[in-house]
Amino acid sequence: MQPAESTTTRPIELAVPADRAEAAKKAASHGSGVFRAFLLGVVFLYLGVVLVAPLVALAMETVDVGFAEIVRALGTPTALSALWNSVALVALAVAINAVVGTLGAIYIVRHRHFARGYLDALCDLPLAVSPVMIGLAFILLLGRDGVLAPVLDAAGVKILFSFPALLLATLFVTLPFAMREVAYVLEEIGTSEEEAAVTLGASPLQTFFRVTLPNIRVALSYGLMMTAARALGEFGAVLVLGGSIAGHTQTATTFIHDAIEERDLASAYGMAAVLALASIALLLVLEVLKRRTHAVTRREK
Amino acid sequence: MNIRAEHLVKRFGNFLAVDDVSFEVESGSLVALLGASGSGKSTILRILAGLESPDSGRVHFDGVDATNVHARMRQVGFVFQHYALFRHLTVEQNVAFGLDVQGVPKDKSSKRARELLELVGLAGLEKRYPSQLSGGQRQRVALARALAPEPKVLLLDEPFGAVDAKVREELRQWLRRLHDEVGVTSIFVTHDQDEAFSVADRVIVIHRGKLEQMGTPAEILDEPATEYVARFVGEVNVFPAQLVDGVAVSGALRAEVTAAMTDAPNVNLVVRSYDLKLWREDPGVGTVRRVVVLGDRVRVHADIDGAGALVAQFPRRSSLLKGLAPGARINIEVTSARAYPKVVNG
Numbered sequence: 001m002q003p004a005e006s007t008t009t010r011p012i013e014l015a016v017p018a019d020r021a022e023a024a025k026k027a028a029s030h031g032s033g034v035f036r037a038f039l040l041g042v043v044f045l046y047l048g049v050v051l052v053a054p055l056v057a058l059a060m061e062t063v064d065v066g067f068a069e070i071v072r073a074l075g076t077p078t079a080l081s082a083l084w085n086s087v088a089l090v091a092l093a094v095a096i097n098a099v100v101g102t103l104g105a106i107y108i109v110r111h112r113h114f115a116r117g118y119l120d121a122l123c124d125l126p127l128a129v130s131p132v133m134i135g136l137a138f139i140l141l142l143g144r145d146g147v148l149a150p151v152l153d154a155a156g157v158k159i160l161f162s163f164p165a166l167l168l169a170t171l172f173v174t175l176p177f178a179m180r181e182v183a184y185v186l187e188e189i190g191t192s193e194e195e196a197a198v199t200l201g202a203s204p205l206q207t208f209f210r211v212t213l214p215n216i217r218v219a220l221s222y223g224l225m226m227t228a229a230r231a232l233g234e235f236g237a238v239l240v241l242g243g244s245i246a247g248h249t250q251t252a253t254t255f256i257h258d259a260i261e262e263r264d265l266a267s268a269y270g271m272a273a274v275l276a277l278a279s280i281a282l283l284l285v286l287e288v289l290k291r292r293t294h295a296v297t298r299r300e301k
Numbered sequence: 302m303n304i305r306a307e308h309l310v311k312r313f314g315n316f317l318a319v320d321d322v323s324f325e326v327e328s329g330s331l332v333a334l335l336g337a338s339g340s341g342k343s344t345i346l347r348i349l350a351g352l353e354s355p356d357s358g359r360v361h362f363d364g365v366d367a368t369n370v371h372a373r374m375r376q377v378g379f380v381f382q383h384y385a386l387f388r389h390l391t392v393e394q395n396v397a398f399g400l401d402v403q404g405v406p407k408d409k410s411s412k413r414a415r416e417l418l419e420l421v422g423l424a425g426l427e428k429r430y431p432s433q434l435s436g437g438q439r440q441r442v443a444l445a446r447a448l449a450p451e452p453k454v455l456l457l458d459e460p461f462g463a464v465d466a467k468v469r470e471e472l473r474q475w476l477r478r479l480h481d482e483v484g485v486t487s488i489f490v491t492h493d494q495d496e497a498f499s500v501a502d503r504v505i506v507i508h509r510g511k512l513e514q515m516g517t518p519a520e521i522l523d524e525p526a527t528e529y530v531a532r533f534v535g536e537v538n539v540f541p542a543q544l545v546d547g548v549a550v551s552g553a554l555r556a557e558v559t560a561a562m563t564d565a566p567n568v569n570l571v572v573r574s575y576d577l578k579l580w581r582e583d584p585g586v587g588t589v590r591r592v593v594v595l596g597d598r599v600r601v602h603a604d605i606d607g608a609g610a611l612v613a614q615f616p617r618r619s620s621l622l623k624g625l626a627p628g629a630r631i632n633i634e635v636t637s638a639r640a641y642p643k644v645v646n647g
Contacts, residue, residue: 192385195352198372199379200399201450210402214389 055276062269070270079267081247082255083274085163086232089170089251093231094224096171101178101223102216108179109186123180126173134172135240138165161243166251169237174230178223185219186212222289229282232275302363302453302486303328304349309358311344311510318344319355320510326488326503328363331480333497334490336507337533342490343382345507346456349488351375362453378447378485380457384439386431392418392442393427399450410449417445421479436464437472444476448483457489461496473500494534498522506530524560528641531571538577538611542570544640552607553586556635563642576637577613579603580621585630587611592625601625605633 062070073079108119126134141148142159152159159165193215197207235253242249244258252271259268304326311319318341326332334342347353349360351372359368367375387395393414394401400410418424421441431439440460447455460476461469477500480487491497497504498518506513506521506529514526525531528539542551544563549556549570556570579589579601587605599622601613611633615622625631 192381192383193387195372196379196381196385196387196446197398197402199350199352199375199377200402200446201373201376202398202402203373206402210398211387214387 058269058272058276061265062273065266065269069266070273073264073266074270074274076267078246078250079255079271082250082252082271085166085250086252088163089166089234089238090228090231092167093170093174094228097174097178097227098220098224100175101227102182102220104179105182105186105216106212109183110191123176123183126175131169131173131234131236132240135169135237138168138172138237138241160241161245161249163242163249165241166238166249169241170231170234173234173237174227177226177230178220181219181223181226182216185216189215218289218292222286225282225286225289229279229286232278232282303361304454304486304488305359305361305364306345306349307359307361309345309348309355309360311341311348311353311355317510319348322358322507322510322512324505324512324515326486328486329484330502331477331487331489331500333501333504334488334507335494335497335504335533336492338492340507341510342492342507343458344510346458346488346490349454350377350379350456352379376450376453378450378452378455380440380443380447380455380460382459382462384431384443384463386439386442386446388431390430391427392423392429392431392434395431395442396445396449398446403450413449414445417449418442420448420482421445422475435468437468440464440472444479448485452485455485455487457487459491460489461491461493469496476500498534506533508533525571525639526562528569528571528644531573531639531641536574536612536614538572538574540570540572540605540608541643542568542640544568544570549638549640552605552609554605554608554611554633554635556638558640559637561640563640565642567643568640569643570638570640572611572635572638574600574612574614576635577611578621578634578636579613579625579631581624581629582632583630585632587631587633589625589627589629589631591627592622603631603633 074083104123108116108123139160140146142152142165143149159168193211194207197211202210233253234251235257238244238249238251239254239257242251242254244250244254246255246258250258252275256268256271256275259265259271306325307323309319309322310317320341322341322345334345336342344353348355351367351370355368359366361367362375387398390398393411396414396417397410400413401407405413415424415427418427421444423438423441423445426434426438431442434442440463444457444460457476461472464472473496476489489501498521501518503515503517504521505515508527508529514521514530516524516526521530522534525534531537532539540549540551540554542549542554542556544558544561544566547558547561549558549568551570554570556572558570561568587603587608589601589603590610591602593600593602594617597617599615599617599619601615601622603611603613605611
């Protein structure tokens, strides 16, 4: 470096320390901006590869196969039966979880007792264990040599490889969703509003319908939407317990599995597209509910 | 309505929250349950409301045993510490709730709700939601809601605990006026002695689940029944002392005892910081340590020979303060003192 240059540059640097600081700050923020953009890019790439690309591929394949072909494939009695099974399972899972989830959450949260911690943990069990294992466990319980076999035989009831088995599997895997959401909100809001209602002369039913239910409504709907999504998508447990008998215990998911096995691409892509559309619809409802929950909490603050 | 609590006992697990508490509240009066947090005062209030059931003991309303009457049927208005307003209902719907659940026609319940909102000074806010109100306004809605079904008793749990100091003072005076206007027998829980003394006709002091004293504010301030009450209701000095013929001696301190709550010779001598006179004198009985000016009052910290630290308060302009600088020797006169039994592990 030549002295002439250093003398010309140094005064400038000294004269504008503020600008330099500004520049440094800009550089730093610019650096972190680049880093942030990089992170964002990674996230989008990841989501793109993992989530979006398969869906796009599915959509393109579906279009490729042709609309008419798909309508024909989905119009078969087997496909309709599988669809019907899935719809019925979703409806029943939602209805049963609405009641059981609400009552269960109220019981767990509002009644302090020794088993509470265990009950709480038990509710999360379906989230932790593999559905296939759950199916296997039920077979051990209900199967020909199962523990409950004598009872079922005596009653003349057959559960395995029939619709009740599908329902059982679905209920097991969907148990936590509504209960969790409702229990969380019940814990949050506490008991004083309910107590206030009681001192004002409200009966237990009035207290539930006029105070408790309005407070848990959004959380319950959210939980039920998740229940519906889970019921629609369940595969392992319904496969093991139901056996995926075409026209009988096949559901939308096991139908797709079997169609792929048989290289019946129109059926596979068609049903997959139906499931994808249903999932997107559920997601949209969830999003609306989420926004409402936030609006409620914002209003509280 | 007259309220009588008899030997109330309530345990939570191993914790004895209420320990054999009995008292009577006259019809139409406004009574404070005063105690530190965790003293059991709120539990007593909840037992009166029927929100908790006592392990033993009875609650009588106008001489009728109400112990087993469900909270829903007690006709008690309860105001919760954090208001507990129904967040999904408007102010008017909140106030009308008690009438609505009893099947009162909508137009009537709505009219009554409006009257009550008028009474508590919230006319015009009928269509608001609780989240759109200030703390003081929510408190008033909670009161209007509790009053709407015309309860026989009004119970308030720390009614002003969650509002800021300035609003609290206004609300206190307002509650007093409201009570005088409505005339319903009312009991409120507080940990703030100023609140209890400035609002209530009678005060019940609760400590560790036990009733320490019940009386008018003046009685409790002037004649505290226990050392705890004396300590709780004011700034006091406590000296271990020997009591002989009505005179307590602690080191160089001698005090004529106004009232002794014990016959034993070993006592705790309790002297309020404003029941003392100090003046400069050699050789005296003690030494001034610190003089602190607090607005219109002055607090003097001193050491009394053989008795220990002492705090005294004077009006700022008191002539007694002359020459009271740190290090000065002083003499002392106790104008009023009470002797309490020495309690093991007080």
